[in-house]
Amino acid sequence: MKRKNEPSFRESVDMMFNRAVALMDLPPGLEEKIRVCNATYTVRFGVRLRGQIQTFTGYRSVHSEHMEPVKGGIRYAPSVNQDEVEALAALMTYKCALVEAPFGGSKGGLCIDPRQYDEHELEQITRRFAYELAKRDLIHPSQNVPAPDMGTGEREMAWIADQYARMNTTDINARACVTGKPLNAGGISGRVEATGRGVQYALREFFRDPRDVEKSGLSGKLDGKRVIVQGLGNVGFHAAKFLSEEDGAIVTGVIERDGAVFNPAGLDVEAVHHWIAGHGGVSGFPDATFVPEGASLLEEDCDILIPAALEGVINMSNAARVKAPLIIEAANGPITAGADDVLRQKGTVIIPDMYANAGGVTVSYFEWVKNLSHIRFGRMQRRQEEARHQLVIDELQRLDDYLGDAWSMSPDFKDKYLRGAGELELVRSGLDDTMRIAYQSMREVWHDRADVQDLRTAAYLVSINKVAASYRAKGL
Numbered sequence: 001m002k003r004k005n006e007p008s009f010r011e012s013v014d015m016m017f018n019r020a021v022a023l024m025d026l027p028p029g030l031e032e033k034i035r036v037c038n039a040t041y042t043v044r045f046g047v048r049l050r051g052q053i054q055t056f057t058g059y060r061s062v063h064s065e066h067m068e069p070v071k072g073g074i075r076y077a078p079s080v081n082q083d084e085v086e087a088l089a090a091l092m093t094y095k096c097a098l099v100e101a102p103f104g105g106s107k108g109g110l111c112i113d114p115r116q117y118d119e120h121e122l123e124q125i126t127r128r129f130a131y132e133l134a135k136r137d138l139i140h141p142s143q144n145v146p147a148p149d150m151g152t153g154e155r156e157m158a159w160i161a162d163q164y165a166r167m168n169t170t171d172i173n174a175r176a177c178v179t180g181k182p183l184n185a186g187g188i189s190g191r192v193e194a195t196g197r198g199v200q201y202a203l204r205e206f207f208r209d210p211r212d213v214e215k216s217g218l219s220g221k222l223d224g225k226r227v228i229v230q231g232l233g234n235v236g237f238h239a240a241k242f243l244s245e246e247d248g249a250i251v252t253g254v255i256e257r258d259g260a261v262f263n264p265a266g267l268d269v270e271a272v273h274h275w276i277a278g279h280g281g282v283s284g285f286p287d288a289t290f291v292p293e294g295a296s297l298l299e300e301d302c303d304i305l306i307p308a309a310l311e312g313v314i315n316m317s318n319a320a321r322v323k324a325p326l327i328i329e330a331a332n333g334p335i336t337a338g339a340d341d342v343l344r345q346k347g348t349v350i351i352p353d354m355y356a357n358a359g360g361v362t363v364s365y366f367e368w369v370k371n372l373s374h375i376r377f378g379r380m381q382r383r384q385e386e387a388r389h390q391l392v393i394d395e396l397q398r399l400d401d402y403l404g405d406a407w408s409m410s411p412d413f414k415d416k417y418l419r420g421a422g423e424l425e426l427v428r429s430g431l432d433d434t435m436r437i438a439y440q441s442m443r444e445v446w447h448d449r450a451d452v453q454d455l456r457t458a459a460y461l462v463s464i465n466k467v468a469a470s471y472r473a474k475g476l
């Protein structure tokens with residue numbers, strides 16, 4: 001959506017890109033090559049529903065093929081358009097480079113309100129869309145690998161995988177054509193929670209360095225920080241749940257389509273989520289104040305603001321009134337380029353989307369590798385690891401017996417130490433490592449370069465350098 005007096009989403013991404021490349025020493029031709037979107041395919045297809053043919057419009061955009069396959073989610077929303085899909089594809093290029101997922105950037109979208117269709121109809125529509133894309137290698141294990149995004153999830157990914165497999169009956173790697181599948185259809189443990197989990201790991205890393213915390217004007221740790229979340233969908237729900245249950249953060253506000261709920265003493269995130277599932281919105285949720293004009297809560301006093309729904313929600317019309325000293329962009333593009341300027345001048349610290357929500361593509365990368373290797377992570381080594389740990393426990397037990405009352409093992413040490421890592425533990429560990437390392441690469445630029453004032457510019461510098469290195473290695 002284009003707001004009055006504001007650039008479109010794609011123009012916003014380009015402006016942020018331009019701000020970063022102005023600080024770099026790239027040959028102008030290469031700069032242009034990286035910025036532009038390579039190709040966008042538009043498809044219009046008909047599906048017979050409720051006795052008549054309905055026509056749908058979909059897109060798949062490929063921003064950069066410096067690495068293949070290219071990767072990026074498929075979004076179902078009535079507002080999907082070419083500009084948005086291209087902006088999201090560009091962000092995927094930078095995101096993958098930043099977290100070292102070996103993919104180029106892509107994105108897809110279908111103009112549809114999925115809530116208007118039943119499951120069977122959605123399956124017909126999704127299969128037809130997948131057919132149109134797969135026919136042109138825009139879904140393909142080694143060319144283009146979609147994933148879930150707003151309005152899509154495991155169910156749609158399973159239909160896409162099955163559709164591709166039907167069309168490519170002898171492709172042994174067919175399952176790697178899409179990620180975010182359910183576990184029983186070739187998915188990986190921890191993919192559903194991955195993006196929200198990544199937001200949690202990102203905030204933990206931010207709070208590990210007191211210099212970063214100080215830049216935002218906050219102090220201390222995550223414990224006790226007041227959080228407002230917009231969008232309690234896949235990303236927002238998991239981020240809010242983990243931060244409140246595991247890090248002691250207090251979720252004071254949740255903004256949804258129909259309004260917002262607010263309770264300064266903290267909301268039970270699971271309960272709000274459950275309420276939305278049963279009532280279609282937050283309205284009527286007990287133990288909280290309902291705010292009909294939900295977006296006004298973006299301006300409420302809090303420590304951390306997590307926009308996890310749509311793009312452009314913080315724009316020139318409200319940026320000056322946003323009070324949160326720290327914003328983590330769980331959604332893609334929630335802050336327009338103009339609002340970004342306003343907030344930076346106010347000293348607000350913004351953890352940028354290309355990093356903050358990279359947990360999804362990181363675990364998608366693990367899923368893709370799992371599909372290509374045809375084996376679950378941990379299957380070969382888990383029991384062997386446990387057997388080796390048992391040797392240590394046996395020795396400690398001997399010491400324990402020998403020393404009597406003078407020393408003994410801590411009560412739950414045995415259980416914890418003995419347990420070998422299963423797939424979920426390995427996925428979380430790989431994700432944590434990825435989020436920490438990527439943050440550290442941004443932090444280094446942020447602290448070391450006097451001309452870099454914010455994390456977003458730092459993120460662009462790191463990722464554009466990586467993309468440029470790939471192009472140079474190809475001789476461009």
Ligand code: NAD
Pocket residue numbers: 148149150151152195230231232233234235236255256257294308309310311330331332333357358360361
């Ligand atoms: P989702 O469809 O699961 O959830 C979106 C939530 O936002 C829903 O609860 C919806 O009701 C709410 N919402 C919609 N319009 C709203 C409005 N106007 N005001 C307040 N709330 C509103 O989508 P998701 O997968 O959680 O994606 C959310 C954002 O995160 C998107 O920007 C997406 O691109 C980004 N993202 C998602 C993933 C992923 O793995 N799913 C990965 C990276 C980035």
